[in-house]
Amino acid sequence: MRVQRSRLLPAKATVHDGWPVTSAEDTVLDLVAGLRSRHVVVAVLTDACRTSVVSAEEILRAMGRRKRQRHRQLVKDVLADVIGGVESNLEHEYLVKVERPHAVTIRKDVEYDEFATIVELDGRVGHEGSGQHRDRRRDNAGARRGKSTLRYGHADLAEACEVAGEVAVVLTDHGWTGQLTRCRPSCTVTEG
Numbered sequence: 490m491r492v493q494r495s496r497l498l499p500a501k502a503t504v505h506d507g508w509p510v511t512s513a514e515d516t517v518l519d520l521v522a523g524l525r526s527r528h529v530v531v532a533v534l535t536d537a538c539r540t541s542v543v544s545a546e547e548i549l550r551a552m553g554r555r556k557r558q559r560h561r562q563l564v565k566d567v568l569a570d571v572i573g574g575v576e577s578n579l580e581h582e583y584l585v586k587v588e589r590p591h592a593v594t595i596r597k598d599v600e601y602d603e604f605a606t607i608v609e610l611d612g613r614v615g616h617e618g619s620g621q622h623r624d625r626r627r628d629n630a631g632a633r634r635g636k637s638t639l640r641y642g643h644a645d646l647a648e649a650c651e652v653a654g655e656v657a658v659v660l661t662d663h664g665w666t667g668q669l670t671r672c673r674p675s676c677t678v679t680e681g
Contacts, residue, residue: 513543514551522559530560532578534567545571579612579643586649590672593656604663605636608656612643637663650677 503510511519517537524530538545545568552558552565567581575581580599587593599608607628628638637659641652650672657669657678669678 512551513537514547517543517548518552518555518558518564521564524560527560527563528578530563531567531581534564535571535575535577535581538568538571539576545569577610577612579610579646582643582646583608583610583641583652586646587653587656590670591650591653591657591676591678592668592670593653593660600631601660601663601665604660604665605631605634606656606659606663607631607636607638609638609640610642611640654678 503512517533520533521530524533534545534548537543537548549565549568552561558564567575570581570584575584583599599610600606601608609628631638639656639659645652653669653672654677657665657667660667671678
């Protein structure tokens with residue numbers, strides 16, 4: 490157990506076994522306020538929302554009641570992505586390092602149905618036990634319908650430009666006519 494003082498007590502607290510306790514959404518915001526790493530902030534937010542203990546909307550409402558919140562813009566941005574379907578730190582990293590800066594396309598748990606392509610993001614969470622079984626079944630069913638599957642992990646996203654290029658090649662092979670763009674002058678993708 491970690492005890493932390495909060496300016497929200499006692500106004501926002503309930504009492505549980507004699508201890509004042511903040512709501513899940515206020516607890517998430519308090520945890521985020523104590524973090525320095527952007528990566529860890531994203532992980533805390535996505536993990537909290539994935540557990541269904543608290544929703545992105547509840548966290549945003551709680552933050553709206555606060556005058557100050559460390560990482561306020563990051564929290565807003567990440568929670569908007571969570572509302573849009575992002576469920577993990579790895580999915581968020583793919584979204585902000587590959588899709589958005591390279592204008593690949595819109596993701597849906599990174600299955601590009603229209604272009605018969607699946608991008609499987611193999612992070613730790615959701616890929617152990619029954620998660621592996623679910624992924625295998627989805628990939629195999631997709632292969633039977635002519636879908637291609639690309640797999641990436643955290644280390645792969647360190648080469649986000651290369652990943653964007655690979656995804657774009659497969660999507661183009663399946664009919665995508667979008668324009669891949671460079672994310673910065675040193676980006677290694679070929680535009681157009």
